[in-house]
Amino acid sequence: MSEAPIQAYDKEALVQRNPHADFPTIETTRPNYDPTTFWNPTKTPKPSWKPGDGASMNGWYGKPMVAIDPHQPGRTSNQNYKLMIFSTVPRPIALVSTISADGKRQNLAPYSYFNNVASDPPMYSISFAGKEANDSLTNLLETGELCISIVSDWFLEAANFTSVNTPPHLSEWPLAGLHPLKSSKVRPPHVAESAFSMECKLHSVTPLFSKTKVNNDGTPERANTLVLVEAVLFHAREDAIDRKRETVDIKVLRPVWRGGGITYGTCFGGWETPRPDSFRALRETQPIKDILQTIKSLE
């Protein structure tokens, strides 16, 4: 087979996500990853918090703020991209597997513009960046099918590597060393290494247009393509799911999040906080009575 041209351009050189000139040297100065760390919830920062108390720590107070207009002259969309991925954290990572309509092109790539957006029916959003459809989106639009696998710490490096800009005919699966598991309701396989995957069908496609870049004919350039997909089958590792098939054990899932630049993180720190009681019950309690009294006296 003749070598297809490398169509994908070197995005990293343009975006400059990596802030380190010599990352391998920086990494040698860091402690080893500790795979024995696990989800170990603490108390909340202030278990004695009561209505009206506000922030439980006061380091925020009096700190000056800076306003940033996303469209101020000279500011680029890449600056807004960086600002947004550094400030919208943590973001879950979907490892998305697709296959072309002719079955010849298998694709695997990570996406952190990803979240669940509804549960009846179970729906997820993914946003694909770029004027042109990348390989995952091309396959999805051709077939209406994809699988999403949640990324855990035991295969973070491989998941990250699947973002490599291979030409469309070259599958990321063997390059990353990940293993496909046959799906039941859709054609793309899901990731065997993942403790939680979903088989999904395309629901809707919404193009999002640039406010700064235009096509040759003067129309705004497509900047992103937001898709909603509906989960038609979930796959959970047996040791991670409860008997009622409702909850997933974060101690087993060990999910990884993406932050700004080239930062990833784990979910080992946290706490449980019950939702507020109903307001009908709360308004009979002293803190709420006091707040309501104060509001009334100001009227």
Ligand SMILES: Cc1cc2nc3c(=O)[nH]c(=O)nc-3n(C[C@H](O)[C@H](O)[C@H](O)COP(=O)(O)O)c2cc1C
């Ligand atoms: C952790 C991670 C998250 C990413 N999230 C997104 C995203 O949400 N949207 C996007 O368009 N690209 C995202 N990328 C970049 C794509 O994975 C990358 O462009 C990939 O080459 C696309 O693959 P494809 O062309 O084979 O479909 C992400 C990359 C990484 C490493």
